[in-house]
Amino acid sequence: MEADFAIRLAEKFETPFYAYDLGEVQKRTQELRAALPLGARLLHSFKANPLPAVAQQIRLGGASAEITSDGELEAARLAGHDLREAxxxxxxxxxxxxxxxxxxxxxxxxxESWLDLQRLSGAAERAGVDVQILLRVNPAEAPQARLAMTGVESQFGFDESLLLTVDARARLNLPGIKIRGVHVYFGTQVASVEAIAQNTRRALETALRLETALGFVCSVVNAGGGFPWPYANHGPTLDFSGMQAALTAVWQESPLHETAELWFEAGRYLCASSGSLVSRVLDVKPSRTRTFVVLDTGIHHLGGMAGLGRIPRSAVTFQNLSPQGGAEITADIVGPLCTPLDSLARGVKMPSVAPGDLLAVPNVGAYGLTASLIGFLSHPAPIEIAYLHGEVVQVWRWRTGHQQLPQVPSSL
Incomplete structure (x- = not known):
């Protein structure tokens, strides 16, 4: 983000804060939609960033909501989604x-499982409605992805072998349930157009096998996504040249092309580039052979979906928004928490910094705040600022802290 704009925000709002450029969200959504086959549906995975301001911009770009909790359901509602399409x-x-x-x-x-199916059936019956079901499947083959979610023993989806047994068709015949298609999510941060196309081909082949074995009309194939973007640094991005042609060829080769819709889901690609975490230097502390730069943010605000001890500390980029000049230093960048695990970078070379300087971490619009240890040490959550063309549009804060519930009756 522009240093002058970040400095103006820091004069108006307390640090640390997340700032999201809605113009970037708009650009990435348009890019990805243009790289998919004509007519393909795009879903926004709210787990990457549920902030309503960001989700609203993605919705305006033509994406539907992919949600997994009451909180994401409410965020989708606040973002203006038609939940019948979620x-x-x-x-x-x-x-x-x-x-x-x-x-x-x-x-x-x-x-994702037989018990999941039974719960959905029971709830549908009680509500007097029919629910449309995509069977999430864990195929046997592993994908080309940095984080594989198929081809391994997993809590996600049915093992494909379970759906190919002789009694599977009967077990799917439940009241209130309409089997409409297949959902395969191979993994995240898929590094090439060829790998994305190959994963899509495998999803279509899986759907065709199950349609034949289970005797239903497959009207939807959700081929997942895994579209990559660097995290917390200025790493390389995927060149989408040729992706629409490659995916269209795969789609048109499938017998399901004439009868089904092709869906993709994305989170990281849609919103990662929009986000910067802006923090202030609290202290610069020499300790024997090392220098520690202490910030007012840490792993409770930038947890990277990783939990304690697994932050990519060698790969985080820090931009000094108020440079002091002077010689380059080698420093460990740490937060204010009372644990040695609160480290964002170790041994990084950077321009000299001083207490009061503002630092910004780029590409944290996905898996930033809500993927972090927000409750640890009970610090307030940083505010989240959504802006467009240099103007603040919305300001939000994640609510934290304990809320006392009514006293449990003594009879219990």
Whole structure:
């Protein structure tokens, strides 16, 4: 983000804060839609960033909502989504969550197990509605992805072999359930157009096998996505040249092309580039042979979906928005938390910094705040600022802290 604009924001709002450029969200959404086959549907995975301002911009770009919780359901509603078009997934849906989703108008669900299917059927019967089901499948083959979610023992989806057994067709025949298609998510951060096309081909082949074995008309194939973007640094991005042609060729080769819709889902690609985390230097502390730069942010705000001890500390980029000049230093960048694990970077070379300087981390619009250890040490969550063309559009804060519930009756 522009240093002058970030400095003006820091004069008006306390640090640390996340700032999201809605123009970047708009650009990435348009890019990705243009790289998909004509007529393909794009879903926004709210787990990457559920902020309503960001989700609204993605919706305006033509994407539907892919959600997995009550909180994401509410965020999708606030972002203006027609929840009848949303897809609700996740391997551990509770009866409460399913009932809430149905009451809000959700009718499409990604189903991950036999028990999940039974819960969906029971809730549909009680609500007096039919639900449209995509069977999430874990095929045997592994994908080309940095984080594989198929081809391994997994909590996600049915192992394909379970759906090819002799009794599988009968087990799918439940009241309130309409089997409409297949959902395959091979993995995330897929590094090439060829790998994305190959994963899409495998998803279509899986759907065709199951349509034949289970005797239903497959009207939707959700081929997942895994479209990559660098995290917290200025790493290389994927060149989408030729992706539409490659995916269109794969799609047109499939016998399902004439009868089904092709869906893709994305989160990281749509919003990662929009986000910067702006923080202030609290202290610069020499300690024997090392220098520690202490910030007012840390792993409670930039957890990277990784939990304690797994932050990519060698790969985080810090932009000094208020440079001091002077010689380059080698420093460990740490946060204010009372644990040595609160480290964002180790041994990085950077321009000299001083207390009060503003630093910004780029490409954290996905898996930033809500993928972090927000509750640890009970610091307030940083505010989140959405801006467009240099003007602040919306300001939000994630709510944290304990709320006392009514006292449990003594009879219990």
């Amino acid at each position: 897809l609700y997934g996740g391997p551990g849906k509770t009866n409460h969550e399913i009932t809430s989703a149905l009451a809000a108008g959700v009718r499409w669900f990604s189903c």
